[in-house]
Amino acid sequence: MDLQDLKHLYRAMYAARCVDRVERELTNRGEAFFHVSGAGHESSACLALHLNEHDWLHCHYRDKALMLARGLTAKDFFDASLCKDASHSRGRQMSAHMSSPELHLLSIVGPVGNSALQAAGVAAAVREREGSPVVLCSVGDGTSQQGEFLEACAEAVRSTLPVLFFVEDNRYAISTQTRGNTFYSRPDGDADEFYGMPIHRVDGRDVVAVNQVVGDVVAQMRQDRRPVVIVLDVERLDNHTNADDQTQYREQEEILAAADGSDPLFNFRSHLLQQGLSEEELAAIEKSVQKEVRQAEEDAIAGPEPAPIFDAKKAISVELTHPSRENHGEGAPALTMREALREVLRNHLQDDARVSLFGQDIEDPKGDVFGVTKGLTTQFGARVKNAPLTESTILGFSIGRALAGERPVAFLQFADFMPLAYNQIVSEMASMHWRSDGGWSSPVIVMAACGGLRPGLGPFHAQSFESLLTHTPGVDVFMPSTASDAAGLLNAAFASERPTLFLYPKSLLNDPANRTPALVADQFTPIGPARKVRSGRDVTFVSWGNTIKLCEKAAQALEAVGVESEILDLRTLSPWDEHAVIASAEKTAHLVVVHEDNHTCGLGAEISATVAEKTRVPVAIRRVTRPDTFVPCNFANQLEVLPSFRRVLTTAAELLSLDLSWIAPPVPEAGSAMIEAIGSGPADESVLVVDLLVKSGARVERGDAVASLEATKSVFEITSPVSGMLEEILVSEGDTVAVGAPLMRVRLPAAERRIKPVTQELPGEPVLTRKPSRERLRVPRRTTEIRQFEVGVSSIAALEGSRTIGNEELLALLGNSGQMTAEDIVRRTGIESRQWINTQEDAIGMAVKASWEALDRENLIPDDLDLVICTTTSPNSVTPSMACQVLAGLSRGKTSGAMLQAFDINAACSGYLYALQSGYDYLQSKPDGKVLIVTAEVLSPLLDPNDFDTAILFGDAASASILYGEGCMSHAQGKLFRPELSAKGDSGSALTVPLLREGYIQMHGRKVFSEAVRTMVGSLTRVCGREGMGVEALNLVVPHQANQRIMNAIGNRIQTEVFSNIRTHGNTSSSSIPLCLADVLPASKKGDRLGLCAFGGGFTFGAGILEAL
Structure with missing residues (x-):
């Protein structure tokens, strides 16, 4: 060390002792509340002479002198002691737990052994950086026995990391003596190495010796980049902290002996005098330091207090949290x-x-x-x-x-x-x-x-x-x-x-x-917002992870009784979407939270409490969780302990006052057993059949290999669980089959039945029914006691395109080349022919003709109308609206026709029901009014001849109906009950209809089919439930004529006849229900109730009831 180094080092060590003294005074005065002395450990400051700006330091909390020598100031320590706003932690950390990113001083915490693994990680990151950085990990002798410290030593050796493990050994871990109880000081004597790292020992009382050892070790580490241990033998010259009294566990003689000759500051001062520094020079340094420390004390005391903060997370941009992303x-x-x-x-x-x-x-x-x-x-x-x-x-x-x-x-x-x-x-x-x-x-x-x-x-x-x-x-x-x-x-x-x-x-x-699309780089899920899996108005399921599937299955079962379920997948659990959960719970008034974690203090409890505290209406809440136990390996037991479909549905049924029973699954027949596909791990959903090792008719014994399967983790052989004759092989080589699917059937002796372990939940088929209203759980809902005015429907005028297109002609137009037959179209759709417009026809002309026919039948003129609503999927233009164009057509060339409201509705195939609801609501404010409902659908010009599955469906038609307010009900043929409507957002991936001459109709048939059946049955059940009746009480159901398979599926789910005329009309979008009613309503008996239901692109859906008068 040259003279400047000597002075710098002494200044830092003396400043540390002064800071200790002032911190003790602050604590004694009650201005600070915690103090840790570094007295006796000051020689660690020698490290500062050998560590440069490229090096990183994880310091011991007694390393005041080292941190001051590195660049911290006395005020930094006092700000920390007084928990001031200017402190490195804004008053959050305890004193001595210092930090400075600018100086590469890593953040110290109470669990002091944590630093070692971080030091190893830092070393791995900086090992090849400029300056051959060294990472200091300074700890006490007590900390050196922390498991994570020892793990860090192992990792530093294993990965050859330049970590300097600097153990400051004062022989006490607070009051516990450590001599002979550490990895470097064992009961059998001192160790020379640990995990292959050399252990260097140096007397911390001798600053010159410390400087020499530290300098040599650091220089070597910059060369070989290997970890090293230095044990610094020191004395603790003060209590552990101000909260400690060392006289309780140290003899007075020991304390006095430690102070005599063991103070590195005193020893170093003596050395400096011997080296030629004068008393005056040292006194000048000390006086300067004292002045700086006292000024720092005053500045810190005068500093502002920090404001509390209530979030521990780094703020992030709205770009990462907004649902639009x-x-x-x-x-x-x-x-x-x-x-x-x-x-x-x-x-x-x-x-x-x-x-x-x-x-x-x-x-x-x-x-x-x-x-x-x-x-x-x-x-x-x-x-x-x-x-x-x-x-x-x-x-x-x-x-x-x-x-x-x-x-x-x-x-x-x-x-x-x-x-x-x-x-x-x-x-x-x-x-x-x-x-x-x-x-x-x-x-x-x-x-x-x-x-x-x-x-x-x-x-x-x-x-x-x-x-x-x-x-x-x-x-x-x-x-x-x-x-x-x-x-x-x-x-x-x-x-x-x-x-x-x-x-x-x-x-x-x-x-x-x-699955998700292959290009994942731009896929992004915002942090916070929940995913709405499905929308509903009766019950909210909140879940995440595995249990989302259980909620979806329960929601499907609840549809059978008209219960619409909303499912929210939180997906981000911290933060979680309070807003979406509260809004949904307020809407449905029923909340079921489902999760795998255990019950007490689970996240479901937090969600339930938040909803209870913050909702503006009462909400009935239930949780389906794991009881406060562990997850058993026995899978049958696991299904009982963890949430299951049966438990979720049972809980929801109880909450909604539904009776629930189960039809038990069939028992396997005696004398037969299935060999089912298995995976190699719990993540396997399916396996590939690589080889079949047996043939039908062969005898197999229990344990015989029957097939080779490839799963996620490996290729393996599946063996037979039974002995018997191989009756049938149900798969072929190269097939991908679901785990649990049958591969082979084995014939057993006649009376024998294989007892098969439970591998999946098989609760049977749920049967749900509504309880009498007196037994239902009463939850206040927003209701109205005001009687609604009645609304009636007139006879319905319908008009179709004049060109009849049979299946044979359609196939020729599409250039089918014999791939499909007319009968194939009937099997797939139920359609034999459809009506298309000719070159002289268009949607407006057909709509005007139908409107005049309806007006003439009802002995009305346009001036008698109060509102015209036109529903269309194929408008001629955006402006003027189709309704205004119809109104112009009804003027018959007059320069000033009827003056009344007119607008379009675009709700695709559900448009007629949307128009009925709009007209119904209008007539509540004008009970003597009359509303003209027009449907105008010309879809044949929008059909893509290359899209066979879509082109075979659609026809062209228009219709007109008159709605009467209560004052005119004597003219009505049917009484309308207000339709129940809803929609579900779709990006256009399932069904799109472009403007004329701007493209073709595109439809994803399978997705549309499942959504259509589910939502139409659900809407119909809901509207019937609202009127206090079941779907079975309807005399006839008139659905949108989308596809005969969809109508058959609806018929299979309800116990009421379903009307169909699609065979000779095709799918005419929003005109299909009025086309049906034109035939059905005149033939209905008084009091007959017709259920109307529709589903359309968008997605839109709804249902209503029409009672014949």
């Missing part, structure tokens, strides 16, 4: 959740050199126990790295990388192992931004498979722990239930730069029903 990609569904996660990781590894993956078994060839990272090591090498079998190392090491500016992804095999890493998650990752006021950030993404509901899982492989994790401030917690949300949320986690716990249900990883 949601993007699930374009193209056909292609990737499962497992594949989507892998591709998102691949994209970020390609685009950002800071990204790395660290976890157990994630390297190729295995590529994670569920295959999520398969192929990534091959492409990205050491950036996708296997971790040792220790979750705390995975987390702590990743946090260190993040602190050094990298974007690590930490993989835990199962969420069940989260407790092993919980210290690093809660104490470090979660609190880092908050405790450093944003100075440090730890944007680690922790990925872990979670959840049960699959055979083979049990305790320690089937938990989710989301309540524990969401209880932790400072972290985002995600749990997707679809591949698109998995991709979108993982992209959001990278974009947010916030610490994120990303839980993915292992049983959904290979779910083929929830």
Whole structure:
């Protein structure tokens, strides 16, 4: 050391002692409340002479002198002691837990051993950076026995990391003596090395000796980049803290002896005098330091107090949270959740050199126990790295990388192992931004498979722990239930730069029903907003992860009695979408929260409490959760313990006052057994049949291999669970079959029945019925006691295109070339012919003719009307509206025709019901009024001859009906009950109808079919329930004539006759119901009740009741 170094070092050591003295005074005066002395440890300041701006320091809390020598000021310490706004943590951290990103001083916390794994992670990140950085990890002798410290030593050796483990040994861990009880001071004597690291010892009382050892070690580390241990032998010259009294466990003689000759500051001052510095020079330094320290004290005392903050997370842009940012990609569904996660990781590894993956078994060839990272090591090498079998190392090491500016992804095999890493998650990752006021950030993404509901899982492989994790401030917690949300949320986690716990249900990883498009780079799920899986008005299900499927299944069952369920998939659990949940609960007044985590203090309790506190109307609430127990491996027991379809539906039925019984599933016949497909792991949804090893008619014995199957994890042989004759093979080589599907049938001895283990929930078929109203749970709902005016419907005039197109002619027009026959069209649609317009006809002309016919029948003129509503899917123009053009046509060339309201409705095939509701509502304010309802649908010009499945459906037709208010009911042929309507947003992927001459109708038939049947039956059941009747009380159901298969499916779900005239009309969109009523209404008897229901693009749907008069 030259003279300047000597003075700098003494100044720092003396300043540390002065700061100690003032902190003690502040505490004694009651202005500060906690004080940690560094007296006796000041020689660690020697490190500052050898560590440069490229190096990183994780200091011991007694390293005041070192931190001052590094660049902190006395005021920094006093601001921290007084918890002032100017402190590094804005008053959040305890004193001595210092931090300075500018100086690479990492944030100190109470669990002091946490620093070691972070130091290893930082070292891994900076090892090859400019200046050959060294990372200091300074700890006490007590901390050196922390398991995570020892793990850090192992990782530093394993990965050859330049970490200087600097153990400041004062022989006391508060009151516990450590001599002979550490890795370097064992009962059998002192160790010379640890895990292959050399152990250097130096007397901390001798500053010159310390400087020599530290200088040599650091210089060597810059060369060989290897970890080293230095043990600094020191005396603690004060109590542990101001809250401690060392005289209770140290003899007075020991304390006095420690002070005599063991003070490094006194010893160093003596050395400086011996080296030629004068007493006057040292006194001048001391006087200057004293003045600076006292001024710093006054400045800190005068400083402002911090304001409290109520969020521990880094603020993020609205771009990351706004629902409008949601993007699930374009193209056909292609990737499962497992594949989507892998591709998102691949994209970020390609685009950002800071990204790395660290976890157990994630390297190729295995590529994670569920295959999520398969192929990534091959492409990205050491950036996708296997971790040792220790979750705390995975987390702590990743946090260190993040602190050094990298974007690590930490993989835990199962969420069940989260407790092993919980210290690093809660104490470090979660609190880092908050405790450093944003100075440090730890944007680690922790990925872990979670959840049960699959055979083979049990305790320690089937938990989710989301309540524990969401209880932790400072972290985002995600749990997707679809591949698109998995991709979108993982992209959001990278974009947010916030610490994120990303839980993915292992049983959904290979779910083929929830694939996402292959291009995942732009897929994005905003942080916070829930996903509305389906809309409803009777009950709200709130869930996430595995249990979303159970809620969907329960909602489908509830449709049978007209219950409309709303399902919200939270997907982001912290933050969770309070607004959406509260709004839905207020709408339905019934809430069921379903989750796999256990009951007490589960997230469902938080959601329930929030709804109870914040809703403006009473809401009946139930939870379906795991009882406060663990997940058993016995799958039958697991289905009883975890939420199941049966439990979810039973809970909802009780909440909604429905009676529920079950038709038991059939018992397998004696003398026969099925060999069913199995997977190799809990994530397998399907398997590939690679080889069939037996033939039909062969004798198989229990344990004989019968087929070779390929699953996610491996290719394996499935063996027969029974002995018998192989009666039938139900699959072929190359087939992909669902896990649990039958592969082969084996004939057993006549009386023998195989007892098969439970592998899936088979509760049977639910039978739901409504209880009498007196037994129902009473929940206040918004109602009106005002009697509504009656509304009547006139006879209906209908007009179709004049050109009859039979199936044979249609096939010729479409250039079918013999691929399909006329009978094929009938089988697929029920249509034999349809009416199209000719070149002289158009929608307006047909609509005007139908309107005049209706007016003439009712002996009315246009001036008698109060409102014209035209519903159309194929308008001639946007402006003027079709309704105004019809009104012009009714003027018959007059320059000034009738003056009345006129507008269009575009609700596709549901348009007639939408128009009926609009007219009904209008007539409530004008009970003596008359409304003309017009439908005008000309779809044949919009048919694509190359889209056979769509082109065979549609016809052209118009209709006109008169609605009468109560004052004119004597003219009506039917009494209208107000229709129930709804809609569900669609981007246009299922059904689109362009403007004329701007394209063709496009339809996704399978999706439309399932939505149509579900929503029409649900709407019909709802409107009947509102009127106090069941669907079976209707005399006839008149649905929109979309497709005979849809109408057959409706008929199979209800106990009422369904009318159809599609055979000779085709699908005429919103004109189809009035075309039916033109035949049905005149033939109906007085009192007959007709159920009307429709479904259309958009999606729109609804139902109404018409009673014949």
